[in-house]
Amino acid sequence: MNELLVTIFSAAFLATVIRTSTPLLLATLGGLIADLSGALNVALDGIMLIGCLAAVIVSHYTPWYVGVLAGLGAGAIVGAIMAFFHLRMKADIIIVGFAIGALATGGTVFALSIATGGDKGTSINLPSGAIPAVDLSFLNAIPGIGPVLTGIFSGHSFLSWVAALLVFAIWYFLYRTPWGLWLRAVGEYPNAPEAAGIPINKVRAWSLVVSAALAGLGGAQLAMFNFIGFTANMTAGRGFIALGAVLLGARHPVGVLFAAVLFGAFDGLTTVLPGLFSWIPPELIRMIPFVVTILALVLFSIRAQRALALRGSR
């Protein structure tokens, strides 16, 4: 047990948590945007997967940042497709999400097989680029706390910093700009903004595009930093955990940040535990993030219901 505590409170584990949280956080922010605009984006996992593949294939031929942009762009395109079918073709958004999920699980394997000439399931013959870690070792120069600061802040993925920045940016956008107000109004009660002359379908469409682009960015982080390369179904349900994180984070950017880090921590635990306790069956360790998500969902639902009951009794 002691070893576990030592591990958990080490700088290395902090780095692991930040690494595992980043793709989750990006996808969760995507889920948040869609959710606040009134559309439950159940395709997050599929979009991440598509983002992974796009990033891997493009970064094989180009510098890493182009690969990242490819993941982002692939996500945005999928989001535009979703918006088209949901808003123009009046298809149920959840069913559109299912379709994108089906497209992603099989389509990525198909596309990889085409891109590599027959490889199924892994991109081992297609070495991809990697997102560089941001080196802040100059912080060492600060007397006293320098090494600690370096341990905490240095060596994270470039996208981890982007994700942290995005939490603030999205908070600012949602609560300090008129467009953020539009978005929340469209999700809350579409008739009101429509009566006020706000182009609600435009707001919804852009929300879906941004939501999917963020999930695609999460995919890029997953395939170019957490793992290098693509494997079939490599997201392993992260997009769905992100959906849970949106709920757990009370649909607020900062709450969502904490939820994503919480789930990321348990995800990180699954990578650390096998080394520490070899007697725990690996299957049970791999269950942890999913069990934690269910527990969090249940606890959050109890809390939300209690809040609702309080409001009702008043």
Place this chain on the structure above:
Amino acid sequence: MSTEAAAPIVVASAAGNMRPPSRRSIAGREIGRAAIAVIIAMIATVIIIFFVSKSPTDAFMTLLTAPFSKTRTIGLWVDDVAKLTVTGLAFSLVFQARQFALGVQGQLYVGALAAAYVALSPIGQTWLGLPLGVLCAMIAGGIYGFLPGIAKARLGANEIVSTLMLNYIAVELCNFLVRVQLVPPGSGLLTTDRFPKPSLYPVLVPNTRIDLGLIFAILAVLIVWFALYRTSWGLKLRLVGHNARFAEYAGIKSNFIMVSAMTAAGALGGLLGSMFVQGQAFGQLTVLFEGGFAFEGVLIAIVARNRPLAVPVVALFYAYLRQGAQLMNIRTDVPAEVISVVAAIIILLVASQFGLPAWLKRYAVGNRAGATR
């Protein structure tokens, strides 16, 4: 949260149902829409195959004709139809109640585990092995469907997230139990022994995979249809799915309906698990034996518009495409996964409320007017 998400759906479905409700015209429109979706999807397939394959005509002909070429492949097709029908029914049942529960995969694994425990126990050697295996699988699946149902009813826990998480847990549970308990010691494989013969489904057509599962699938269609359209439970369920608030005002206990629908769908998922492991296709429990099959039921249910009697028809077509794609994968240079692209296109188009192009509409409407006269 779920209410906000559901709001646009309710609006959309209400708008869709405002047209005069002539049953035959609705059915005709649905079938027409499905046919158009399939045609567009097939055109897309041709285009994809044309770009991907070195010999596109061979590949496409394999996709379209191979499943019907031999008794064995026909058997594979029929077996697939039976299984797709059951997963399609399970999804239809919950979708009709407007619950987007995606738990069939998990129910399938726990059902398969329950069936395997029965079949590999001493009971499995007796005639009891078969019925008890099926029963236990259905109970296990039912429980696995009940849990997210009650969490949703009591706490409002989002059923999409909870069922998906339960799927992953069931997969890992199956991996764990097979490795630790069910595999004979020292084999090193992640597959159990073959189940004893009394526990296996009897073969209906010799030298094929067509077995008792087909009968179960047909029975399941009839039972689900009867339950949905000929019982008060079914009427309430469809009312809840159509307009939960109205149903609530009408005095229907929508929570009870929701939980029972998810439990019944879970039992179907469990049955499917038994059909896999006790059927001729496997006859044993292997880790990850399902490979995402359960989710094909989403497509079946959506294209069939959640109608139990339409489910086997859609399954018939889709299973044919699936088998064709598998054989195309083996015999030509086109990967079988092309089918998922086709599936996505079909789902998107069937779910869309697109109008026909003006010239086509004029033609179709003119025809119909002529036919009624």
